[in-house]
Amino acid sequence: MEIQNSSDYIGITIGPIVDTLMLSSSPAGLWGASYFFSYIARNLTEKLIAAGIEETEFVCPVVDEETKQIRQEAQGVGLFHDRIIFRAKAGEMKVVQDSVKWIKTKVADQFYENLKGDPEEREKYQKFMNSCLQIHAVKASVMENDNPILQLGKLLDALELMKTVNTKENENYILKMLVNQGMLNEKAKEDGDSEKGKNFYIKQSFLVKDAVQGDNWQLMENGRIKNISDIAKNEVGAEKLKKKKYQYYAFVQSDGDxxxxxxxxxxxFSQEKEVHPAIREFSKTCFRYSKKAAERIHKYGGVTIYAGGDDLLFLAPLEGKEQDTIFDLIQELDIVFKTEFKEYLKDGDGMPSGLSVSFGVAIHHEGYPLYESLNRAYMLLMKAKEGDKHGLAVELMKHSGQANGIFIKRFSKNETYLRMLELFHEIRNLDEKFLRSLTQKFALHEQEIKMALEKSSKRDSEKVLQNLVENLFSNRHRGIFIKGKDDMEASLTEERKYIRDITMLFYNLEKKKEIVSLNQNKQEALECLDAIIRIMKFYQEERGDA
Incomplete structure (x- = not known):
C-alpha cells in the first residue's frame, strides 16, 4: 500500500457577513457590507504574503498578476471569498494571529477616521472591532491526494458558530457607516448629499476609495449613489414610468451546484498532476467567472453586491437597458458560468460532472425592506437547489402582498421553460387586457380544461385542448387586443396563435412537470400557468391597475 505524504494547511474564516448584510437598508449599504469583508480578506492575504508566506502556497484566494488585474477591472465588486486557505510551515499560525490583530487595528482606525470619532473614542472603536469581527483560524494536516478546501471546510464551519457580535446598537460603528445610524429616526435622504443622508458616510469611506478606479463605480450615477428606485427605473424615460415594473426590483442569489x-x-478535471496547483487554477477560474458575471449584470443595469467563488448576489431591474428581462439575464449568466467553468463540466473520462448553477429570484416593490428581500432570495435559492439542482425559483410579490412564484427544473435545458421565454417576448405586442382575460378565463373554466385533458387520449389531447380554449374565447369581441394591428382579421389570427401557444404551454406543464408552482395544490399545472400568466401580465401593467 502506497504511503501518502501530508502537509499542514491553515484556514481562516472571516465574518459575520450575513449578519452585517441584514443591517443594511440601501443598495450602497449592502455593497459596503459585502465589500468590507472582501477588503479584509484581501488585505489579510496581502499581509500574510508580506510577512513571508509565499503567494504560491495559497489555494484560496490566489493573488497573482492575473487576479490583481481582474480586481482592478471589477468596477468596485468585492471578489474575495470569506475564507483564506494556504499550505503552512512551522510557526506560521503565530504569523496569522499577528496579522489578524493588525487587520482589526487597521479597520478600526479607518472607521474612526471616516466617522470622525472623538479622540477619547479611538479605544472604543478598537474594542468594537475586536469583539465584532469574527476572524478565526485553524490548522490541520491534509493528505497529498485530499483537498484542503474540503478538509478544512468542516472545521471552519464549526468556527463560524463562535459568534461574538457586539449587539449594543449605540456602539455599532459598522451600522453607522452603512446606514448613517443616528439619522434613522429623521427623514434621511437616500442620495447621501447631506449629513442626514443614508449614504453620507459610505460615500466618503475608505471602502469606496479602495474599490473605485477613477469614476468607474457601478453604484455611482451623475455624481450620486444609486438608491433602489434608481435601480428599478434603470434610466428609462418619463413616458415609460407609468409601467408598474419600473417600481419593482429583483434580488438575485446564485450558487454553483x-x-x-x-x-x-x-x-x-485538471491538467495539473498535483492537488495543490489544481485547486489554485480552480480558484482563478472562480475569479474569472465573478468578473465576467459582474460585467454582464452591470451592462444589464444591475448592481453586484457580491461575486466570489461560485456565488453571486445582486440587485437588478425587471427590464434591462436593451429591453431584455431578468429571465434573459439569468440565461446569459448561466452561459457565462458554463463558459468559464467549461473544463470542469466533464471529467477526464468525458463523463458529465453535474456542475451547474442555480438561481433564486425575489421580486419586490421598491418600498419592500431590502433585508427581507435578501432573506427571501436565499430561501428561493434553496428551493432551486432541490432535486437535480440547476433550478430557477422566481417569486413576484406585489405591493398588495399577492405572491406568484414558479420553480423551473434544470432551466437551461427545460423545453417548457424555453418556450415560455419565447412567449414572454412575443406577448410584448399584446394589450394587458388580453393577458388579464386569459387569466380570468383559465380560472373560470379550470374544471372544464382539466376534464378535457384527463379524458383526451395521448394522440389527440393537444388538439382537444386547442379547440376547447378557442371555444372559451369565442363569445367576446375578438381581434382588439393586438397592439399596432389595424387589420381585424390579422389581429384575430395572431390572437388565436397566442391562445394556442399558451394552451400548449399548459399541456406541457401538465404532462412534463418541468415547471411547478411555488404554491402547492392539487391543480398544479393550472396554478403554475396562472402564475406564469400573472408574471407575464405584470410586465404590461400600469400604475393604478389591480
Missing part, C-alpha cells in the same frame, strides 16, 4: 464532487476529484 455539485462543487464538492469537483473539488473531491479535482485532479480528474
Amino acid at each position: 455539485n462543487l464538492t464532487k469537483i473539488l473531491r476529484n479535482i485532479i480528474n
Whole structure:
C-alpha cells in the first residue's frame, strides 16, 4: 500500500457577513457590507504574503498578476471569498494571529477616521472591532491526494458558530457607516448629499476609495449613489414610468451546484498532476467567472453586491437597458458560468460532472425592506437547489402582498421553460387586457380544461385542448387586443396563435412537470400557468391597475 505524504494547511474564516448584510437598508449599504469583508480578506492575504508566506502556497484566494488585474477591472465588486486557505510551515499560525490583530487595528482606525470619532473614542472603536469581527483560524494536516478546501471546510464551519457580535446598537460603528445610524429616526435622504443622508458616510469611506478606479463605480450615477428606485427605473424615460415594473426590483442569489464532487476529484478535471496547483487554477477560474458575471449584470443595469467563488448576489431591474428581462439575464449568466467553468463540466473520462448553477429570484416593490428581500432570495435559492439542482425559483410579490412564484427544473435545458421565454417576448405586442382575460378565463373554466385533458387520449389531447380554449374565447369581441394591428382579421389570427401557444404551454406543464408552482395544490399545472400568466401580465401593467 502506497504511503501518502501530508502537509499542514491553515484556514481562516472571516465574518459575520450575513449578519452585517441584514443591517443594511440601501443598495450602497449592502455593497459596503459585502465589500468590507472582501477588503479584509484581501488585505489579510496581502499581509500574510508580506510577512513571508509565499503567494504560491495559497489555494484560496490566489493573488497573482492575473487576479490583481481582474480586481482592478471589477468596477468596485468585492471578489474575495470569506475564507483564506494556504499550505503552512512551522510557526506560521503565530504569523496569522499577528496579522489578524493588525487587520482589526487597521479597520478600526479607518472607521474612526471616516466617522470622525472623538479622540477619547479611538479605544472604543478598537474594542468594537475586536469583539465584532469574527476572524478565526485553524490548522490541520491534509493528505497529498485530499483537498484542503474540503478538509478544512468542516472545521471552519464549526468556527463560524463562535459568534461574538457586539449587539449594543449605540456602539455599532459598522451600522453607522452603512446606514448613517443616528439619522434613522429623521427623514434621511437616500442620495447621501447631506449629513442626514443614508449614504453620507459610505460615500466618503475608505471602502469606496479602495474599490473605485477613477469614476468607474457601478453604484455611482451623475455624481450620486444609486438608491433602489434608481435601480428599478434603470434610466428609462418619463413616458415609460407609468409601467408598474419600473417600481419593482429583483434580488438575485446564485450558487454553483455539485462543487464538492469537483473539488473531491479535482485532479480528474485538471491538467495539473498535483492537488495543490489544481485547486489554485480552480480558484482563478472562480475569479474569472465573478468578473465576467459582474460585467454582464452591470451592462444589464444591475448592481453586484457580491461575486466570489461560485456565488453571486445582486440587485437588478425587471427590464434591462436593451429591453431584455431578468429571465434573459439569468440565461446569459448561466452561459457565462458554463463558459468559464467549461473544463470542469466533464471529467477526464468525458463523463458529465453535474456542475451547474442555480438561481433564486425575489421580486419586490421598491418600498419592500431590502433585508427581507435578501432573506427571501436565499430561501428561493434553496428551493432551486432541490432535486437535480440547476433550478430557477422566481417569486413576484406585489405591493398588495399577492405572491406568484414558479420553480423551473434544470432551466437551461427545460423545453417548457424555453418556450415560455419565447412567449414572454412575443406577448410584448399584446394589450394587458388580453393577458388579464386569459387569466380570468383559465380560472373560470379550470374544471372544464382539466376534464378535457384527463379524458383526451395521448394522440389527440393537444388538439382537444386547442379547440376547447378557442371555444372559451369565442363569445367576446375578438381581434382588439393586438397592439399596432389595424387589420381585424390579422389581429384575430395572431390572437388565436397566442391562445394556442399558451394552451400548449399548459399541456406541457401538465404532462412534463418541468415547471411547478411555488404554491402547492392539487391543480398544479393550472396554478403554475396562472402564475406564469400573472408574471407575464405584470410586465404590461400600469400604475393604478389591480
